Amino acid sequence: MNRFQSYHPLVHFAFFAAVVICTLLLMHPVFLGVSFAAAMLYAVLLGRARALRFSLLFTLPMLAAVAVLNPLFVHQGMTMLFYIHDNPVTLEAVLFGAAASVMLAAMLLWFFCCNEVFTSDEFLYLFGRAVPSLALLLSMTLRLIPRFKTQIGRISRAQAAIGMGTGAGNLWKRARNGMRILSILITWALENAVETADSMKARGYGLPGRTAFSIFRFCGRDAICLAVIAAAVAACVLGQLTGTVYVQYYPYVKWTSGPATAAVAAAYGVLCFLPAGLEGWGEWKWRSLQSTI
Structure with a gap:
């Protein structure tokens, strides 16, 4: 059972929007590794063999291709490794290519998870009243x-x-x-x-005053989950603004470390591993209840 899928659509939208945007903006290697690991784990929990096949046949080769091609076309950086036909291959370009490939792979895995969890009905529920025509069009397109x-x-x-x-x-x-x-x-x-x-x-679509039935109900656990997401995002934003989460690849590699960076990384880990954690907690709770019977 996918326990995270039973949460309110607003929680789904907030979570996937947060992890996708943070993965795109936070190029720090620790944060990229956390995002990729969490996305891979949740994809496996959702899709099982299909997620592994998707990862092995598409995501990992793409990761390797970007990591290899970037230093062949980008020659910035101060640390020369070797030359290919008089074109320098730098350590900085190799590391940036690796970081970019991990970022792209994590993004694709998160979109895979979003497609499994965030349904077209939920999208229509969230945006149907604000932009009904656009919401209907996107829902039908999906x-x-x-x-x-x-x-x-x-x-x-x-x-x-x-x-x-x-x-x-x-x-x-x-x-x-x-x-x-x-x-x-x-x-x-x-x-x-x-x-x-x-x-x-x-059915009266588009008529003024038309009401709509919805099976989605916002409850206490949804509020708690949203609060956790908001707190984790706030920690990441604060870390980015204060320079706690800083990375530089050109002209030389430099990134921040220390207790403050570790604290922000821990908050980011809570955000990324939230669905997998809920799944694990629910499984443990179910087994505990079974053991008492």
């Missing part, structure tokens, strides 16, 4: 690709059952069968759009 993927799978299986799949016949026949499947998908999408518009009109 659902578009998964629905198309599911529907094209159904169409492909149905066509394959009557001997007209993309794996039957020569190249020309397979291409023709593929075009037929695509034509069926487009027809289904147009019919579905008309049905959706008629349904929205029948």
